[in-house]
Amino acid sequence: MTRRVDVDYLVVGAGAMGMGFTDALIDHSPQVRVALVDRRHGVGGHWLEDYSFVRLHQASSFYGVASTVLGGYRVQTGGPEAGLWERADQPTIVSYYADVLADRMVGPGRVDHFPGCEYVGDRQFVSRISGERYEVPERCRIVDARYLAPDIPAETPPQFTVEEDARVVPVNELVRVDEAPSQYVVVGSGKTATDACVAADAWCRSRRHLLGASARALDAQPLIRRPGPGHLSPHARHPPRVCGAAASSSTRARCVSPTTRSSSTARPTA
């Protein structure tokens, strides 16, 4: 049996986009009722599944929904960014969206949240857990908030050939490696790859190598890490390559260059 959900808007996707839209909608139209649907178990979209050491790359106050400031304009007090605005980490972003959902949306009775539900078209969505099917009325507007949804390494198989003796792990796994590999090859050149080199401080090389001359300003900072076992050596035989996944092997790392295959199907990681 299909259960009818009597709402004016059905928002598909509860990531930054869907949350931002819903937040603004209920602010501007106090009477409307909204159903917020996501196949994930909570709100916040990809942040729920990202690697644990991801942070915003801009000040927290420039991210999130319009009604509620993320990070309370806090300023960093230590490290290379002392004196600059806070950049929220993953747990902070996830808990921020959970609070916005509870306090602004579901609590006041403006939004019905349907986690773990897949929008299947034709005004219908289905619970991935119970199989229950829901339908919204003809007058209800469907808002597709999935347009910019990124693919993330934790949920996307490598889009390149992996040789038998190479071990390829998504960036999320870096914090769980039990044996230090002799070297790493980072596949990717976006934010995720950079984080893999810089933020995973248990194995990164000094920021001086990454930042060049501009790193002189960091000289006085205590947070510069020195390379140790398993760190990417400046003389590594295999220089870093492109991706959001990290390839490693306990003896050696090998990476098939994406340039040897069509990379046009690869979706960019942030």
Ligand SMILES: Cc1cc2nc3c(=O)[nH]c(=O)nc-3n(C[C@H](O)[C@H](O)[C@H](O)COP(=O)(O)OP(=O)(O)OC[C@H]3O[C@@H](n4cnc5c(N)ncnc54)[C@H](O)[C@@H]3O)c2cc1C
């Ligand atoms: C690792 C990483 C770091 C990033 N860092 C930054 C940053 O610092 N600053 C910045 O501005 N941007 C950053 N971005 C860019 C990021 O894409 C946006 O900030 C934003 O989070 C994207 O939100 P979204 O709602 O478009 O997508 P998502 O967060 O992916 O949300 C879309 C949601 O739609 C749901 N969905 C999809 N299809 C269906 C369906 N059929 N039925 C139900 N639900 C469905 C998905 O489950 C998902 O939760 C980063 C991206 C990544 C991957």
